[in-house]
Amino acid sequence: MKKLIVRILLVLVILLVVVAVGSILxxxxxxxxxxxxxxxxxxxxxxxxxxxxxxxxxxxxxLKGFVLGNPEGYKTPEAIKVGAISLSIAPGSVxxxxxxxxxxxxxxxxxxxxxxxxxxxxxxxxxxVGGSAEQDKKAxxxxxxxxxxxLQVDEFVITGAKVHVNASxxxxxxxxxxxIRLNNLGEGPDGITPxxxxxxxxxxxxxxxxxxxxxxAGKLGEAGKALGTGAVDQxxxxxxxxxxxxxxxx
Numbered sequence: 001m002k003k004l005i006v007r008i009l010l011v012l013v014i015l016l017v018v019v020a021v022g023s024i025l026x027x028x029x030x031x032x033x034x035x036x037x038x039x040x041x042x043x044x045x046x047x048x049x050x051x052x053x054x055x056x057x058x059x060x061x062x063l064k065g066f067v068l069g070n071p072e073g074y075k076t077p078e079a080i081k082v083g084a085i086s087l088s089i090a091p092g093s094v095x096x097x098x099x100x101x102x103x104x105x106x107x108x109x110x111x112x113x114x115x116x117x118x119x120x121x122x123x124x125x126x127x128x129v130g131g132s133a134e135q136d137k138k139a140x141x142x143x144x145x146x147x148x149x150x151l152q153v154d155e156f157v158i159t160g161a162k163v164h165v166n167a168s169x170x171x172x173x174x175x176x177x178x179x180i181r182l183n184n185l186g187e188g189p190d191g192i193t194p195x196x197x198x199x200x201x202x203x204x205x206x207x208x209x210x211x212x213x214x215x216x217a218g219k220l221g222e223a224g225k226a227l228g229t230g231a232v233d234q235x236x237x238x239x240x241x242x243x244x245x246x247x248x249x250x
Contacts, residue, residue, distance in 0.1 A: 031063070038149075042195045044128035045069040045079070059089040059102070071124045074114050076166055079121050082109040098150035098191045108160040111177075113209055115167045122209065126202045132195040150191030156182040156201060163209050175212040180204050 031052035039047030050065025068080040084107055090100035114121045161177040182204060186192030192200075 031061075034149075035063070035066075038194055039068070042129055042132045042198055043068065043125050044132075045071055045125060054087075054089065054094070056094045057091060059091040059094065060087075061089065062086050068125070070112070070114070070121050071128070073118070074121045076112045076114045076121070076164075078112065079114075079125055080109055080111050082106055098152060098189075101151060101153045103155040103157070104153060106156075106158045106161075108162070109158060111161055111163045111205070111209065113163050113165050113167070113213065120167075122202070122206050126199070126206055129195055129198045129202055133193065133199050136193045136195050149194060150186070151194065151197055152186040152191050153182075153197060154184065156185065156197075158201075158205065161205075161208075163212060165213060173216070175209075175216045177205075177208045177212055180208055 031054055032049050035049045035052070036047055046067075046069035048065070048067040048069075049063060052061065052063050054061030063085040064083065066080075066082040066085060067078050070076055070079050086103075086105045086107070088102040090102060093100040112121065115123075118124075158177075158180040161180070163175050163177060165173050165175065182200060185197060185200060
């Protein structure tokens, strides 16, 4: 009898372990699929994620190998590449309609700022995301929505970002960005959609990128020395804005 009880207990323990591991892997697969499905709809560019591991018990997790592609026509292979993104989700919200994300930490992303007379790659992606955010607000049907998922993000942090500048009128080089921190996004019952979250993050990233380029313009090439007052606003517009700025300086 005792042996039978022990065997039953062992079987239960094994089942619990299998369920725990299976749940973690299953949630990771859902997240990976979601990122690669929703991402292109929101940003209108290719999105890739190598893997996602999230525990439904602790809510902690990590995304690895995130790549945000460039709009068609740009020469560089991607706009943003991140090796690892750590996140913490309130365990009770993992399977809920509104996901409560306590923190998202993006570490050492590689950002490419490419611009020509058409405009910058980051500016184009931000325009795409903004259009998706507006569509989410107006869309009456599920088919027209980029995502019906509601989010609440207490903290979104980007640290150690490097921006590789590839611009014919600015030269080329690499600049570093200060820490970017966004807090209390999507509080309240309505939350925030993935498109709206992406819009806020990309806006902050583009703002810091253009400031860093303007501050280090002289180091990027001879043409960069012409940048002065108003450079940040012109950089946000992309190539055409930069061209106008140089004309004014001549």
